[in-house]
Amino acid sequence: MPHPSPIQVSELHVAYGSKPVLKGLNLDVPAGSITALLGGNGAGKSTTLATLLGFVKPQSGLVRIDGVDPADAPDAARRKLAYLPENVALYEHLSALENADYLLALSGAKRGRDAVREAFRAAGLQEEAWSQRLGGFSKGMRQKVAIAVALLRETPVLLLDEPTSGLDPKATTDFNHLAQAVRDRGAAILMVTHDLLSAADIADRIAFLEDGRITHSETASGPDRFDVRALHQRFAARTEAVPA
Amino acid sequence: MSAIRLIAVDELRLMARNRVAVIALALLVLLTIAAVVSSWAHQRGVAELRARHQSAAEEAFDAQPDRHPHRVVHYGTFIYRPLGPLAAFDPGVDAFTGNSMFLEGHRQNTVNFGDVRQSSLLVRFGQLTPAFVLQIVAPLLLIFLGYGVLARETERGTLRLLLLQGVSRRQIVLGKLSALGAVALLAGLPAMVGFVLIAGQPDALAAPMAVIAIGYAAYLALWTVVIVLFSTWAKRSRDALLSLVAVWAIMAVLVPRLAPDIASAATPLQNRFQTDVSIAEELRRTGDSHNPEDPHFAAFKQSVLDRYGVARVEDLPVNYKGVLALEGERMTAALFDRYAEASHAAQTRQNALVRAAGMFSPTIAVRDLSMAAAGTDFDGHRRFLEQAEAYRYALVQRLNHLQAEVVSFADDTAKDAGADRRKRIEAENWREMPDFAFRPSSGSELAASAMPGLLMVLAWLAAANLLLVAAARRLGGR
Numbered sequence: 193m194p195h196p197s198p199i200q201v202s203e204l205h206v207a208y209g210s211k212p213v214l215k216g217l218n219l220d221v222p223a224g225s226i227t228a229l230l231g232g233n234g235a236g237k238s239t240t241l242a243t244l245l246g247f248v249k250p251q252s253g254l255v256r257i258d259g260v261d262p263a264d265a266p267d268a269a270r271r272k273l274a275y276l277p278e279n280v281a282l283y284e285h286l287s288a289l290e291n292a293d294y295l296l297a298l299s300g301a302k303r304g305r306d307a308v309r310e311a312f313r314a315a316g317l318q319e320e321a322w323s324q325r326l327g328g329f330s331k332g333m334r335q336k337v338a339i340a341v342a343l344l345r346e347t348p349v350l351l352l353d354e355p356t357s358g359l360d361p362k363a364t365t366d367f368n369h370l371a372q373a374v375r376d377r378g379a380a381i382l383m384v385t386h387d388l389l390s391a392a393d394i395a396d397r398i399a400f401l402e403d404g405r406i407t408h409s410e411t412a413s414g415p416d417r418f419d420v421r422a423l424h425q426r427f428a429a430r431t432e433a434v435p436a
Numbered sequence: 437m438s439a440i441r442l443i444a445v446d447e448l449r450l451m452a453r454n455r456v457a458v459i460a461l462a463l464l465v466l467l468t469i470a471a472v473v474s475s476w477a478h479q480r481g482v483a484e485l486r487a488r489h490q491s492a493a494e495e496a497f498d499a500q501p502d503r504h505p506h507r508v509v510h511y512g513t514f515i516y517r518p519l520g521p522l523a524a525f526d527p528g529v530d531a532f533t534g535n536s537m538f539l540e541g542h543r544q545n546t547v548n549f550g551d552v553r554q555s556s557l558l559v560r561f562g563q564l565t566p567a568f569v570l571q572i573v574a575p576l577l578l579i580f581l582g583y584g585v586l587a588r589e590t591e592r593g594t595l596r597l598l599l600l601q602g603v604s605r606r607q608i609v610l611g612k613l614s615a616l617g618a619v620a621l622l623a624g625l626p627a628m629v630g631f632v633l634i635a636g637q638p639d640a641l642a643a644p645m646a647v648i649a650i651g652y653a654a655y656l657a658l659w660t661v662v663i664v665l666f667s668t669w670a671k672r673s674r675d676a677l678l679s680l681v682a683v684w685a686i687m688a689v690l691v692p693r694l695a696p697d698i699a700s701a702a703t704p705l706q707n708r709f710q711t712d713v714s715i716a717e718e719l720r721r722t723g724d725s726h727n728p729e730d731p732h733f734a735a736f737k738q739s740v741l742d743r744y745g746v747a748r749v750e751d752l753p754v755n756y757k758g759v760l761a762l763e764g765e766r767m768t769a770a771l772f773d774r775y776a777e778a779s780h781a782a783q784t785r786q787n788a789l790v791r792a793a794g795m796f797s798p799t800i801a802v803r804d805l806s807m808a809a810a811g812t813d814f815d816g817h818r819r820f821l822e823q824a825e826a827y828r829y830a831l832v833q834r835l836n837h838l839q840a841e842v843v844s845f846a847d848d849t850a851k852d853a854g855a856d857r858r859k860r861i862e863a864e865n866w867r868e869m870p871d872f873a874f875r876p877s878s879g880s881e882l883a884a885s886a887m888p889g890l891l892m893v894l895a896w897l898a899a900a901n902l903l904l905v906a907a908a909r910r911l912g913g914r
Binding site: 295299 | 594
């Protein structure tokens with residue numbers, strides 16, 4: 193019997209009041225893979241993430257994070273995932289190292305200082321910033337701290353929301369390498385993004401979310417992995433149809 | 437380290453790194469120390485002054501020469517209310533009610549020389565005492581230190597960050613409560629240490645001290661819960677701060693100031709002048725001992741003559757003037773007692789109304805328990821008045837007995853050249869009169885009288901906790 197995927201979504205229906213947002217979403221992200229979820233504004237990407245994170249309760253359907261239903265046991269589900277939001281919120285009164293120590297201790301994944309430093313290095317955070325309070329950090333620097341913390345938690349599930357939006361090209365490349373390393377370690381990664389090129393670079397599967405359900409899904413194959421031009425045309429056509 | 441402790445430690449770390457918070461806390465500690473020292477010095481000075489005056493009054497009374505006992509009745513004496521050891525912590529109504537009383541025949545005088553009448557107007561706005569600091573200042577400081585504990589996390593998005601680490605809402609709220617609770621403890625500690633130092637004398641009472649300590653701990657815990665509650669509800673720190681300052685202004689300042697005015701309007705008291713006029717009118721109606729035609733005193737005279745089986749007052753074995761003085765004092769004292777009782781009943785109704793306002797203000801409830809346990813509330817004052825009147829009555833009647841039994845009627849009514857000397861009795865009689873000794877309430881009585889206030893504070897705390905439990909479930913959306 194095959195091992196169930198760390199991220200399982202089946203026939204998921206979510207509505208805000210009388211307005212349905214997700215209308216039978218099916219999504220399965222196996223361990224050791226990256227799925228990129230693309231969609232226009234209002235397609236339901238944020239709601240999908242909020243449901244996986246346990247902040248939104250579905251009307252019906254099945255959602256599992258490494259076997260845990262986030263609607264029933266949000267705290268347990270969250271301990272099994274790391275989440276990197278588009279706009280990183282961290283503690284400004286703490287240094288980068290203190291932020292990492294605090295958040296890792298809270299999640300029960302306390303790591304030694306050497307491991308934290310190594311993660312900062314891998315995330316591309318300059319060494320002189322490690323002991324500085326986050327008050328003066330740029331968005332990219334905060335993003336790197338959050339990336340390091342997310343990776344250090346070594347959870348079976350990693351959820352990414354526009355993970356490279358604040359990063360410069362080199363940091364984006366570094367991040368892609370890190371994400372692939374996490375995948376190779378066996379984690380299931382779901383990346384919600386508008387950035388088709390970045391998704392095509394690292395994802396093993398690209399899925400289009402439209403009007404609350406997956407309307408197209410493609411798995412990487414061959415040396416070129418994806419036909420980016422064809423995907424772009426499809427993506428552009430679909431997102432144009434969605435009012436901004 | 438548990439998540440609760442981690443969150444608490446981080447909150448304290450944030451406060452420690454915030455210069456404003458550190459300065460505010462340092463100021464509170466300094467203010468408390470100043471309150472403890474000044475209150476202690478003030479109370480000690482007052483206690484010494486009263487003891488000295490009491491001693492001087494007793495010496496002056498005892499030093500009277502041989503004289504007619506009725507002159508001693510009018511000479512009178514001063515008594516001073518001694519302060520209990522807990523009065524240094526909470527002087528209560530002492531500053532307003534006065535502390536000394538002139539005792540004489542035919543009159544019940546009021547207490548005089550309250551601090552408020554002798555000091556600057558500032559005293560009316562509250563003396564700087566440890567009780568005042570804990571009741572009014574400490575909650576405000578806690579508000580400024582704690583309004584953002586959760587509202588800030590919500591506003592900056594870090595609340596979701598905490599939740600995403602797998603920390604439960606309950607753990608987050610408990611962590612914040614623990615941090616602010618530790619600050620409350622730190623804020624209250626100097627006052628409590630001062631309390632033990634100034635009140636922990638050999639004659640101090642353990643039960644009321646324990647009630648005061650528990651009461652203020654519950655009061656500060658209540659404010660801690662209320663602050664975290666409003667911070668849980670608020671989406672923005674600014675909203676939490678404004679709401680909490682409004683709550684503080686209403687509960688700690690406005691209601692405690694308005695409640696006595698409302699109670700006073702609902703149950704008005706006669707002023708001193710009105711009372712004096714009423715008493716004089718009633719006395720006139722009751723009878724005039726100097727008027728031989730007065731029906732009451734004519735009947736009284738006849739009853740005395742009948743009792744001794746004689747036809748004339750001159751034939752009585754006792755001095756009729758002394759007997760008359762005894763009867764006159766009994767009548768006036770009964771009349772005064774009735775007026776005093778009515779006044780006390782009205783004041784008790786006023787106090788009951790103010791106490792009921794504790795349902796709208798925990799500050800009233802804690803003030804109530806604090807004064808009651810310290811023995812400086814209205815009941816403590818009334819205890820002094822009752823004992824003072826009992827002492828006055830006994831003293832005056834003892835002197836009247838001396839007049840009736842030691843001074844002869846013939847001498848007392850004589851007007852010849854040597855009559856004045858014959859009317860006098862030995863000064864030793866004054867020295868044998870017992871001195872006034874105020875009997876304060878026992879520890880268990882003080883603790884029992886503080887129970888309603890304590891229960892009210894605990895009820896507030898329980899209600900606030902219930903609200904916080906409900907609010908915590910909705911913290912940060914689902």
